[in-house]
Amino acid sequence: EAQVTQNPRYLITVTGKKLTVTCSQNMNHEYMSWYRQDPGLGLRQIYYSMNVEVTDKGDVPEGYKVSRKEKRNFPLILESPSPNQTSLYFCASSYGLMNTEAFFGQGTRLTVV
């Protein structure tokens, strides 16, 4: 089954404790990206990657890091989480670079206290 898998689904952590949210896709997609979703603000892109070892900033990259060492994986790293990073996070992938159809992971609800 074609899918994007994120883990964990829910996470509560404390300020400053480094964490990683994993994302994996099994569709051999070139393009992968991370979004955060907050009430009233819609989906905002954090980082994206057009292929292995090619990543770039989206609209809200501050406080986040990513890596793309393998085509299927695109982890999101919060080196020192803060309460303003409490949000619902989605990973997505799409074929090629036109982004006509994105496949989303199930989401990760992160709470930073």
Next chain:
Amino acid sequence: GQSLEQPSEVTAVEGAIVQINCTYQTSGFYGLSWYQQHDGGAPTFLSYNGLDGLEETGRFSSFLSRSDSYGYLLLQELQMKDSASYFCAPTGYQKVTFGTGTKLQVIP
């Protein structure tokens, strides 16, 4: 840059037809995609317009007019399960911007 506008909320009656509009200001535009998201769920792809005109997929249709920088999603024979948020997103860009979404409430 990209700028997208959608109505924030729409209410419609079960069995009726509803249209959700999306106006955009972008350069280098390629096409327009639409996504559905139920509360607590992930966005799922609904429809894509690469050319001007109407694309039909079952009860859902999507329309694009490049000359008017405008698109819409048309939902027919509304069902209660169509209550969700709907997002438009221009395609063909490395950076992706979604509209802020339209929350559709279907009432009996």
